[in-house]
Amino acid sequence: MDGVTATGVRAAARIVARADGRGGTSLPVLDGEGPLAPRRTRASGPGAKVMVVGAMSGPLGGDRLTLTARVEEGARLHVGSAAATIALPGQAKGEARYDVRLDVADGGELHWLPEQLISAGGSDLRITTRVELGAGARLVLREEQVLGRAGEEPGRLTSRLTVRIAGRTVLDQELACGPGAPGGWDGPAVLAGHRAVGQLVVASPEFADRPVAARMLGEGAALLPLAGPAVLVSAVAPDALRLRRLLEEARMVLGC
Template sequence: MSAPLGGDRLSLDITAEDRAELEVTTAAATLALRGPTTAPATYDVRLSVAEHAILRWLPQPLISAAGSNLRQTCTVELDATARLVLREEQLLGRAGEEPGHLVSRILVRRAGRKLLDQHTAYGSPELGWDGPAVLNGNRAVGQLLLVGPGVNARPDPVLLREGSKDGCALLAPLAEGPALLATAVAPTSSVLRELLDEAHAHALGRQRGWSGA
């Protein structure tokens, strides 16, 4: 969708009830654009997953176009036996343009305890977002989160495509698991999707009897 524009306020609430299995995606990429005001747009997603339910949140990428200003949040509430597959992808600028200003937060709680609270910020006026310690010139970034009973989160993180000039991904356990988080950076959206797919396959290769994917 060609939204949100500057000043827009969008929100989405999704609930998977007890023992339900739900997969949610979008028809096309979300395109954040410059609006009639310089005020930031907000896009708030709230996901709830009840006991023994499975939710797969797999939207198409969010594109931060030049001049846009977006604050995006994704808040997830999981019951103790709930299972989650969450994939989010951000593309910083369209072809040949600088990105807008994108601030994103993912907050996940499982059985009332905080599992993940991740903040990211890209584009002007943020400092150092494009430097070697953050994106190192890449323009696509994404996360893949797997949570639920049976997730085999061994203590050692795994770096995928180590030393590659074509992006990389880190798959690591979360302290309050059972959960695995993959974070990837890449030069293009297609390479980013490949990396997240690799991380997903690697994670599933470590599982026994986990049907959350």
């Protein structure tokens, strides 16, 4: 259950997508608490579409938010968000935590395309995203982080992304930025002075037969094949608009 305590908000949201037997996708579970409010919206195809609406400000210092989504065999789900998520300082001490858990069964398909996460000055957020995919699952996942609002120094942001396919880890990376982060995060080997960073992960059984070669995708973006039927696009940019453009161009290259 959700609630507000002296150490921040505790809230969770759950989404379950299931094939309805008629070529479409049903949502037998769609619920959320506090600042996490998932809402079904009109989809353009046979899959289901959900928008996560921020019902409250945050995450704030001390908050603990959890969002889980499961796509069952034969189901297709597209998840976005109504607006950017802004990590803000709060009255409670300590870091905020936002945990995302995604599970896609063999034969399921998930497009996870939220808006940007903005690390406002004075905030401290740790976000972890863990993805479990069946061997024949399909995934398009986009993450975008923006360090600070216009003219503002960023807060501290720690982001970890883990992807497993058929029980095998194909990606496990962590990036820490902002005040108190390990030295070098803003140097030439990491962000090189950029204030927007993002990644696109695409998993598809077709990549097993048609491997994608590593290459640059314009200035600031690189495509790397993963040790499985998946690819990773990493990008840095001076601002959120340029970052989105780079990742959308990557989606076009990959046909997703």
